[in-house]
Amino acid sequence: MIQEFLVTIAGIITVAVSGIIIGLFLMGFDRIVAARMQARIGPPLTQPFTDVRKLFCKENVVPENAIAWMFNFAPVVALASVFTILLYLPIAGLPPVLAGQGDLILVMYLLTIPALALVAGGFASGSPYATIGAQREMVTMIAYEFPLAIVIIAVAWKLALSGIAMPFTLASIQANPVWGLVGPVGVIGLLILLMVLLIVTPAELSRIPFDTPEAETELAGGILVEYSGRNLALFSLTQGVKTVAMASLVVALFFPYSLAAAAGISGVPALVLNLIFYILLVTLVAFISVSVVRVSMARFRINQVVSVYWIYLAVAGLFGLLLVMADHLLGVV
Amino acid sequence: MTDGKPKKTVPYTVPIGPVHPALKEPVMFTFGMEGEVVKTVDFAPGQTHRGIEWMGMRRNPVQIVHLTDRICGICGIVHSLSFARAVEKIAGIEVPERADYIRTILHELERIQSHLLWAGVAAHELGFDSLFYLAWRVREQSMDLIENLTGNRVNYGIVQVGGVRRDISDDQRPLIEKGLAYYRGLLDQMATVFLEDSTIRMRCREHGLLSADQARLLCTIGPTARASGLNMDVRQDYPYCAYGDLDVKAIIPPGGAHGDVYDRIVVRLLEVGQSIEIIQQCVDNLPAGEILWEQKMAKLLATCRKAEGEAIGRVEAPRGECMHYVRMDGNEAPASWKIKASSYSNLMSWVPMLEGEQLADIPIIVASIDPCLSCTDRVSVVRGNHQNVLTKDDLTRLSREKTRRLMA
Numbered sequence: 206m207i208q209e210f211l212v213t214i215a216g217i218i219t220v221a222v223s224g225i226i227i228g229l230f231l232m233g234f235d236r237i238v239a240a241r242m243q244a245r246i247g248p249p250l251t252q253p254f255t256d257v258r259k260l261f262c263k264e265n266v267v268p269e270n271a272i273a274w275m276f277n278f279a280p281v282v283a284l285a286s287v288f289t290i291l292l293y294l295p296i297a298g299l300p301p302v303l304a305g306q307g308d309l310i311l312v313m314y315l316l317t318i319p320a321l322a323l324v325a326g327g328f329a330s331g332s333p334y335a336t337i338g339a340q341r342e343m344v345t346m347i348a349y350e351f352p353l354a355i356v357i358i359a360v361a362w363k364l365a366l367s368g369i370a371m372p373f374t375l376a377s378i379q380a381n382p383v384w385g386l387v388g389p390v391g392v393i394g395l396l397i398l399l400m401v402l403l404i405v406t407p408a409e410l411s412r413i414p415f416d417t418p419e420a421e422t423e424l425a426g427g428i429l430v431e432y433s434g435r436n437l438a439l440f441s442l443t444q445g446v447k448t449v450a451m452a453s454l455v456v457a458l459f460f461p462y463s464l465a466a467a468a469g470i471s472g473v474p475a476l477v478l479n480l481i482f483y484i485l486l487v488t489l490v491a492f493i494s495v496s497v498v499r500v501s502m503a504r505f506r507i508n509q510v511v512s513v514y515w516i517y518l519a520v521a522g523l524f525g526l527l528l529v530m531a532d533h534l535l536g537v538v
Numbered sequence: 539m540t541d542g543k544p545k546k547t548v549p550y551t552v553p554i555g556p557v558h559p560a561l562k563e564p565v566m567f568t569f570g571m572e573g574e575v576v577k578t579v580d581f582a583p584g585q586t587h588r589g590i591e592w593m594g595m596r597r598n599p600v601q602i603v604h605l606t607d608r609i610c611g612i613c614g615i616v617h618s619l620s621f622a623r624a625v626e627k628i629a630g631i632e633v634p635e636r637a638d639y640i641r642t643i644l645h646e647l648e649r650i651q652s653h654l655l656w657a658g659v660a661a662h663e664l665g666f667d668s669l670f671y672l673a674w675r676v677r678e679q680s681m682d683l684i685e686n687l688t689g690n691r692v693n694y695g696i697v698q699v700g701g702v703r704r705d706i707s708d709d710q711r712p713l714i715e716k717g718l719a720y721y722r723g724l725l726d727q728m729a730t731v732f733l734e735d736s737t738i739r740m741r742c743r744e745h746g747l748l749s750a751d752q753a754r755l756l757c758t759i760g761p762t763a764r765a766s767g768l769n770m771d772v773r774q775d776y777p778y779c780a781y782g783d784l785d786v787k788a789i790i791p792p793g794g795a796h797g798d799v800y801d802r803i804v805v806r807l808l809e810v811g812q813s814i815e816i817i818q819q820c821v822d823n824l825p826a827g828e829i830l831w832e833q834k835m836a837k838l839l840a841t842c843r844k845a846e847g848e849a850i851g852r853v854e855a856p857r858g859e860c861m862h863y864v865r866m867d868g869n870e871a872p873a874s875w876k877i878k879a880s881s882y883s884n885l886m887s888w889v890p891m892l893e894g895e896q897l898a899d900i901p902i903i904v905a906s907i908d909p910c911l912s913c914t915d916r917v918s919v920v921r922g923n924h925q926n927v928l929t930k931d932d933l934t935r936l937s938r939e940k941t942r943r944l945m946a
Contacts, residue, residue, distance in 0.1 A: 243668045333550060337897065413667075423898055503661070504665025504898070507574060507896070
């Protein structure tokens with residue numbers, strides 16, 4: 206019992222540390238790649254690490270008219286909740302640290318908590334820019350939840366139809382890659398769902414074109430405008446780990462493959478191979494849905510964000526879902 | 539500047555400025571917001587007054603030309619040209635034809651670099667940083683060309699009362715040709731990336747509207763007025779320098795003007811193309827001859843000292859008409875010198891453009907008139923904390939008093 210407990214604790218610490226490292230790496234990678242696409246040199250890969258270290262050394266300013274306890278509490282909650290998400294997601298082909306204790310529905314709810322913490326922190330800042338940013342963050346959240354839910358439910362529903370018990374657990378999804386369960390029509394449907402999820406990702410991470418809550422030129426950083434020092438460092442770490450969490454969710458839902466198992470390798474080499482494969486996949490997802498999108502688009506207005514998600518992506522998602530359903534019916538006939 | 543509604547109907551005010559990432563120069567905006575919608579607009583310029591006119595009143599015209607170079611960091615030639623033309627008119631100085639052509643070439647090169655700079659800023663305000671980097675990278679070619687021709691990238695120091703300081707040699711012509719060819723090849727690409735991008739169209743079409751009537755009533759000028767469909771351009775209406783010999787037509791958005799932000803992008807991009815052709819014509823027909831009315835500084839200064847009278851020098855700056863009023867009374871320094879920078883006439887158009895728009899559109903609409911505030915700011919009240927708003931009657935009274943003082 207105690208040994209099991211210690212293993213879990215060790216797992217949590219490992220996941221937290223690797224989440225931070227991979228997250229900051231992804232941020233640095235994004236900055237370099239975006240810079241190269243814009244014909245700039247860009248910062249070194251280690252820049253986010255340096256930035257966070259610097260922020261921890263800096264003074265932590267709490268504005269006079271802020272609600273101090275909420276203002277200081279929000280970044281801690283945000284970081285803690287993204288760590289928790291990682292504990293429920295399979296990483297590098299390994300089962301989740303807290304396997305069997307939560308499923309995709311829980312992950313979906315947990316994903317809203319960092320955003321809610323940001324909103325609380327924004328409202329507690331007592332700055333009009335942060336207030337507008339917080340309102341926009343809430344609207345963005347409401348906007349992207351629906352397409353996100355469609356994607357998750359579509360995948361789980363397909364698993365359930367295929368007679369797999371407990372379709373919402375990540376272990377079942379990992380054991381039964383969803384691509385193997387569908388025919389050609391279903392593959393098109395799944396590709397559409399994958400696209401929807403990749404477009405939800407930049408909004409979840411507040412990146413251009415969905416960075417309206419922060420909107421540098423409009424709100425001077427919006428929700429984060431009053432944050433500095435340690436608190437801002439915690440939010441930067443949250444941003445990094447959240448990138449890992451979202452990318453891992455995409456990988457867990459659509460690419461739950463283990464390269465080592467396919468190659469018939471086991472033991473430590475398998476672990477290393479899976480880790481490399483996982484980092485490659487996560488980087489690829491981050492590259493497509495963060496770097497490429499943000500380099501090639503202008504920022505949307507907040508009402509445009511809502512119509513993009515509720516109209517275009519919801520319709521696309523439902524269409525994808527319909528294709529998966531049609532595929533199932535065809536398969537039955 | 540508010541629409542007269544009582545303050546309590548507006549739930550909250552959002553201050554933008556005097557220093558804010560949306561603004562490239564200091565100006566203080568106060569917006570009355572309802573949710574994300576701008577209800578009332580008020581702005582207070584005068585945050586970056588530098589007292590240039592005051593400095594000029596203690597210097598002779600040749601020294602002032604150097605000062606005018608420093609009024610604006612972008613319009614390096616507009617102010618000096620405008621001032622020099624006013625002084626030349628008063629003193630009856632005839633500018634050699636070759637100098638007029640060189641002035642025109644640099645004037646148009648400046649328009650190219652200014653419009654490209656603006657295009658980058660506009661893209662950045664929209665959150666489209668890739669376009670911002672692209673626009674500023676291609677702008678470098680014009681900056682390099684200007685450096686080659688004048689010796690400086692900004693504050694060119696090329697204009698002199700009675701001509702220009704540097705000649706364009708035959709060795710430099712291939713460089714100009716090369717630069718022009720570069721921009722010719724690039725124009726289509728720039729038009730595609732700016733005008734056919736769906737996110738830019740979404741953000742700019744039918745936003746920041748200024749009807750032709752409003753534009754006329756508010757006396758807007760330059761690309762802002764032309765994008766609203768007003769056919770006006772100093773180069774066309776009152777040709778100066780070499781423009782009389784050239785065929786310059788005011789550029790109005792093809793297919794009818796909407797008067798929105800998008801049209802302002804269209805007008806500026808087309809003007810880059812127009813400038814390329816103007817420079818080409820000038821280079822092809824560059825007349826031979828002197829570049830200065832008088833080489834000897836002592837004689838030039840003596841002529842300026844003897845001059846009496848008043849004149850206005852006007853040029854079409856990249857942002858619109860720029861005007862310098864100079865009055866000489868037989869002394870070393872001018873008796874009066876008044877600058878009307880182009881942005882001064884355009885600032886008031888912010889109010890109708892911004893009302894009813896969303897908060898997200900504020901940066902791009904504010905940027906769409908290409909405001910140049912440090913050129914514009916002529917007054918700043920620093921005594922005490924209270925601010926006085928001067929009405930039209932106050933200003934009329936003050937100007938009459940000043941005229942009487944000047945006449946006395």
